[in-house]
Amino acid sequence: MGLSRQVLRKIDDRLRSESDEERGVWMAKVPISGATKTVWRRYCEAVGVHMGQGVAILIHHELASVVDEDSETLSDRLKVRQADLDTRAADLAETEKELERQRRALAVRESELAERVRDLEEREHNAGVVEHRLAQELMTLSQIPPTARSGLKLGRNDLCWCKSGKKYKNCHLRSDG
Numbered sequence: 001m002g003l004s005r006q007v008l009r010k011i012d013d014r015l016r017s018e019s020d021e022e023r024g025v026w027m028a029k030v031p032i033s034g035a036t037k038t039v040w041r042r043y044c045e046a047v048g049v050h051m052g053q054g055v056a057i058l059i060h061h062e063l064a065s066v067v068d069e070d071s072e073t074l075s076d077r078l079k080v081r082q083a084d085l086d087t088r089a090a091d092l093a094e095t096e097k098e099l100e101r102q103r104r105a106l107a108v109r110e111s112e113l114a115e116r117v118r119d120l121e122e123r124e125h126n127a128g129v130v131e132h133r134l135a136q137e138l139m140t141l142s143q144i145p146p147t148a149r150s151g152l153k154l155g156r157n158d159l160c161w162c163k164s165g166k167k168y169k170n171c172h173l174r175s176d177g
Helices: 005-018 034-047 051-066 071-143 146-150
Strands: none
Touching (some): 034 051
Protein backbone atom coordinates (compact mmCIF):
# COMPACT_ATOMS: atom_id res chain seq x y z
CA MET A 1 0.00 0.00 0.00
CA GLY A 2 1.74 3.18 -1.22
CA LEU A 3 0.65 6.58 -0.02
CA SER A 4 1.23 9.77 -1.93
CA ARG A 5 3.57 12.44 -0.60
CA GLN A 6 0.57 14.62 0.14
CA VAL A 7 -1.00 12.00 2.41
CA LEU A 8 2.32 11.37 4.16
CA ARG A 9 2.78 15.11 4.67
CA LYS A 10 -0.65 15.29 6.30
CA ILE A 11 0.29 12.38 8.58
CA ASP A 12 3.57 14.13 9.48
CA ASP A 13 1.79 17.42 10.18
CA ARG A 14 -0.80 15.76 12.39
CA LEU A 15 1.84 13.81 14.34
CA ARG A 16 3.96 16.93 14.84
CA SER A 17 1.01 18.97 16.04
CA GLU A 18 0.13 16.35 18.64
CA SER A 19 3.68 15.67 19.88
CA ASP A 20 5.37 17.31 22.81
CA GLU A 21 8.52 18.78 21.11
CA GLU A 22 10.24 19.69 24.37
CA ARG A 23 10.26 16.22 25.87
CA GLY A 24 10.31 14.28 22.60
CA VAL A 25 7.35 12.22 23.84
CA TRP A 26 3.94 11.81 22.25
CA MET A 27 1.16 10.96 24.61
CA ALA A 28 -1.73 9.09 22.98
CA LYS A 29 -4.86 7.34 24.15
CA VAL A 30 -5.34 3.97 22.52
CA PRO A 31 -8.85 2.49 22.56
CA ILE A 32 -8.31 -1.19 23.42
CA SER A 33 -10.05 -3.67 25.66
CA GLY A 34 -8.69 -4.69 29.04
CA ALA A 35 -7.83 -8.17 27.77
CA THR A 36 -5.84 -6.71 24.85
CA LYS A 37 -3.98 -4.41 27.25
CA THR A 38 -3.11 -7.36 29.53
CA VAL A 39 -1.87 -9.47 26.63
CA TRP A 40 0.15 -6.49 25.33
CA ARG A 41 1.73 -5.96 28.77
CA ARG A 42 2.75 -9.64 29.03
CA TYR A 43 4.13 -9.56 25.47
CA CYS A 44 6.24 -6.41 26.16
CA GLU A 45 7.54 -7.94 29.42
CA ALA A 46 8.51 -11.11 27.56
CA VAL A 47 10.32 -9.12 24.88
CA GLY A 48 11.89 -6.80 27.46
CA VAL A 49 10.50 -3.41 26.42
CA HIS A 50 8.14 -0.95 28.03
CA MET A 51 4.63 -0.89 26.65
CA GLY A 52 5.14 2.61 25.20
CA GLN A 53 8.36 1.54 23.49
CA GLY A 54 6.55 -1.43 22.01
CA VAL A 55 3.90 0.87 20.55
CA ALA A 56 6.64 3.13 19.15
CA ILE A 57 8.29 0.10 17.51
CA LEU A 58 4.97 -0.95 15.98
CA ILE A 59 4.39 2.57 14.67
CA HIS A 60 7.88 2.63 13.16
CA HIS A 61 7.33 -0.73 11.42
CA GLU A 62 3.92 0.35 10.19
CA LEU A 63 5.25 3.61 8.73
CA ALA A 64 8.14 1.73 7.12
CA SER A 65 5.71 -0.70 5.53
CA VAL A 66 3.56 2.20 4.29
CA VAL A 67 6.49 3.59 2.34
CA ASP A 68 7.44 0.09 1.17
CA GLU A 69 10.64 -0.20 3.19
CA ASP A 70 11.19 -2.73 5.88
CA SER A 71 13.86 -2.56 8.54
CA GLU A 72 16.19 -4.84 6.58
CA THR A 73 16.04 -2.55 3.55
CA LEU A 74 16.69 0.46 5.79
CA SER A 75 19.57 -1.40 7.41
CA ASP A 76 21.04 -2.27 4.00
CA ARG A 77 20.76 1.35 2.86
CA LEU A 78 22.43 2.51 6.05
CA LYS A 79 25.26 0.00 5.51
CA VAL A 80 25.76 1.25 1.94
CA ARG A 81 25.80 4.85 3.16
CA GLN A 82 28.24 3.97 5.93
CA ALA A 83 30.53 2.23 3.44
CA ASP A 84 30.36 5.32 1.21
CA LEU A 85 31.19 7.55 4.18
CA ASP A 86 34.10 5.27 5.12
CA THR A 87 35.43 5.47 1.55
CA ARG A 88 35.13 9.24 1.57
CA ALA A 89 36.88 9.43 4.93
CA ALA A 90 39.75 7.29 3.60
CA ASP A 91 39.99 9.49 0.49
CA LEU A 92 40.00 12.58 2.68
CA ALA A 93 42.77 11.12 4.84
CA GLU A 94 44.85 10.39 1.73
CA THR A 95 44.23 13.91 0.43
CA GLU A 96 45.29 15.37 3.79
CA LYS A 97 48.49 13.28 3.73
CA GLU A 98 49.26 14.52 0.20
CA LEU A 99 48.61 18.11 1.24
CA GLU A 100 50.93 17.73 4.22
CA ARG A 101 53.63 16.28 1.97
CA GLN A 102 53.23 19.21 -0.41
CA ARG A 103 53.36 21.68 2.50
CA ARG A 104 56.64 20.15 3.68
CA ALA A 105 58.09 20.27 0.16
CA LEU A 106 57.00 23.89 -0.15
CA ALA A 107 58.63 24.74 3.17
CA VAL A 108 61.91 23.16 1.98
CA ARG A 109 61.73 25.10 -1.30
CA GLU A 110 61.02 28.35 0.53
CA SER A 111 64.00 27.70 2.82
CA GLU A 112 66.26 27.04 -0.19
CA LEU A 113 64.97 30.17 -1.90
CA ALA A 114 65.62 32.26 1.22
CA GLU A 115 69.17 30.88 1.34
CA ARG A 116 69.73 31.75 -2.32
CA VAL A 117 68.39 35.26 -1.72
CA ARG A 118 70.86 35.69 1.18
CA ASP A 119 73.72 34.47 -1.04
CA LEU A 120 72.70 36.86 -3.80
CA GLU A 121 72.48 39.78 -1.37
CA GLU A 122 75.94 38.92 -0.02
CA ARG A 123 77.38 38.77 -3.54
CA GLU A 124 75.77 42.10 -4.43
CA HIS A 125 77.22 43.62 -1.27
CA ASN A 126 80.69 42.24 -2.09
CA ALA A 127 80.44 43.52 -5.66
CA GLY A 128 79.45 46.95 -4.31
CA VAL A 129 82.48 46.96 -2.02
CA VAL A 130 84.79 46.02 -4.92
CA GLU A 131 83.23 48.71 -7.14
CA HIS A 132 83.68 51.28 -4.40
CA ARG A 133 87.37 50.36 -3.97
CA LEU A 134 87.96 50.52 -7.74
CA ALA A 135 86.27 53.90 -7.90
CA GLN A 136 88.52 55.15 -5.10
CA GLU A 137 91.62 53.84 -6.90
CA LEU A 138 90.54 55.54 -10.13
CA MET A 139 90.02 58.79 -8.28
CA THR A 140 93.44 58.45 -6.73
CA LEU A 141 95.01 57.68 -10.12
CA SER A 142 93.30 60.61 -11.80
CA GLN A 143 94.73 62.95 -9.17
CA ILE A 144 98.33 61.82 -9.71
CA PRO A 145 100.16 63.99 -12.30
CA PRO A 146 101.13 62.28 -15.56
CA THR A 147 104.82 62.46 -14.84
CA ALA A 148 104.41 60.46 -11.64
CA ARG A 149 102.14 57.97 -13.38
CA SER A 150 104.24 57.16 -16.36
CA GLY A 151 107.65 58.35 -15.31
CA LEU A 152 107.84 60.42 -18.54
CA LYS A 153 107.07 64.09 -18.85
CA LEU A 154 104.34 64.84 -21.34
CA GLY A 155 104.61 67.83 -23.59
CA ARG A 156 101.67 70.14 -24.27
CA ASN A 157 101.20 68.82 -27.77
CA ASP A 158 101.65 65.13 -26.90
CA LEU A 159 98.60 62.89 -26.86
CA CYS A 160 96.95 62.85 -23.45
CA TRP A 161 97.76 60.01 -21.08
CA CYS A 162 94.01 59.15 -20.73
CA LYS A 163 93.99 57.93 -24.35
CA SER A 164 91.18 60.24 -25.34
CA GLY A 165 92.96 61.05 -28.58
CA LYS A 166 93.22 64.74 -27.69
CA LYS A 167 96.34 66.70 -27.08
CA TYR A 168 97.43 66.91 -23.47
CA LYS A 169 96.96 70.70 -23.42
CA ASN A 170 93.29 70.32 -24.44
CA CYS A 171 92.50 67.40 -22.11
CA HIS A 172 94.17 67.04 -18.68
CA LEU A 173 96.84 69.73 -18.52
CA ARG A 174 94.72 72.05 -16.37
CA SER A 175 93.48 69.34 -14.00
CA ASP A 176 96.95 67.79 -13.60
CA GLY A 177 98.65 71.18 -13.20
